[in-house]
Amino acid sequence: MTRSARRTRWTLQAAGAGAAALLALSACSSSDSSSPTSDSSASASTDSSEKLSGTVTVFAAASLKESFTTLGKEFETAHPGTKVTFNFGGSDTLAASITGGAPADVFAAASPKTMAIVTDKNAAAGTPSTFVRNQLEIATLPGNPDKVSSLKDLTESGLKVVLCDKTVPCGAAAQRALDASRLKLTPVSYEQDVKSALTKVELKEADAAVVYKTDVKAAGDKVEGVEFPESAEAINDYPITLLKDAPNADTAKAFIALVQSAEGQKVLTAAGFLKP
Template sequence: MTRVAGTGAAVLLVLGAATACSPSSDDGSSSARGDARASGGLSGTVTVFAAASLTESFTTLGERFEKANPGTGVTFSFGGSDSLAAGITSGAPADVFASASPGTMKIVSDAGDAAGTPATFVRNRLEIATLPGNPEGVSSLKDLTDAELKVVLCDREVPCGAAARTALDAGGLKLTPVSYEQDVKSALTKVGLKEADAALVYRTDVRAAGDKVEGVDFPEAAEAVNDYPITLLEDAPNAEAAEAFIAYVRSDEGQRVLADAGFLTS
């Protein structure tokens, strides 16, 4: 069954278990992979570190991958791409990394932890998330600079925060948020809990939130479209199944799931 771990805490837990979970001659993992190759099938767990904005779509893809490949399981750790990259470069055992920006993927590649060249599989753009009904009448990015509004941004080191900064720069705008959040889900939650009037998040997250928030498009978002790269990791414990999962994400069916979530797939 697909399992979803928490964000930062999950990375720490995985790091703490790295030694205990390292492949050894008597843990059965090597023979399991050999049996899978011999039978032409896949088996074992695929551990995926993925950007928080992929939570809903990747959970769906994991469930469908498992159904199509009996004997496999997919476990996810979702969070800020920078935190996930730090976990990988510190030795957290994982098979796949899906990042919300080429910059955070580069951290992993430069450390020698990416197997091959990461490939972009979708893109995403920002929207303004407001309370349902948009009670403050937000209609533009400039409206967020109103000192009366409580606005939340993602942390500058997180891809959604970097994209927000690019969009604001494109509009020649400056604002001081009431808080910087560790990932896009945390920023959106502030609006859903009415602790903020608005947040700059991805449109996929606005869509996933349903009637808890309302989305407002703005033209500057076109200047801050994020590419999402994915890669097999160098020391992947289950490389064969991991490669199959990546292929599924990039397949026509996988791309349909991502497009339905609001990602740009072309």
């Protein structure tokens, strides 16, 4: 073999060995780089597979009944193994129950004043946040046979009008609206929550009631709504909070997150609530 041939052969062998080394190094590098990716994916998979479970007990203002019931079902569908139970009623009554030791995870009130009953007793886990607002409307009998067109019309004699109790947010709001228009109204009854006031009209036990727009909308053709300008002076903020002694805090936080999410706001806005 000539010197030139031997040199060529050595060059090819060296090149082949180098290529083999590069392939081995590449394979090793590929294997090493895939490990963190695999670990990261496994970690992400583990995080996403941490399922929420158990029952979430939500104490909520009566006016939230329809929208929260819808959100509760959506939450249960999104998180199999969870259940959302509700206690709807007058915010003041619910707040008193919570401070009295009633087990609950979430409190959604119809006014900052009633929420303060809970926060003043250090029963909230954090600072409540406003998630919606609500405005008053007059609910009359279907067809509005008494031709009610203003808040002042409710003061006419012979008209049976129902209001929420003044300790309840809808009652306090109605009183602010009456004060703003310098009107005095003596109702045939004061009700403990807005749904009870609305029911009086639905059952034709009253001619009209001052309730929320959301309740008029939820009632459908059972009542007729009449807007009045003074309601702008009595818009209620609705705060929500995780409770300090929540039995199922993690799942409760997830429900609150749904309420505050774009999807939750969509449901609430469709029900007639105003954005915060």
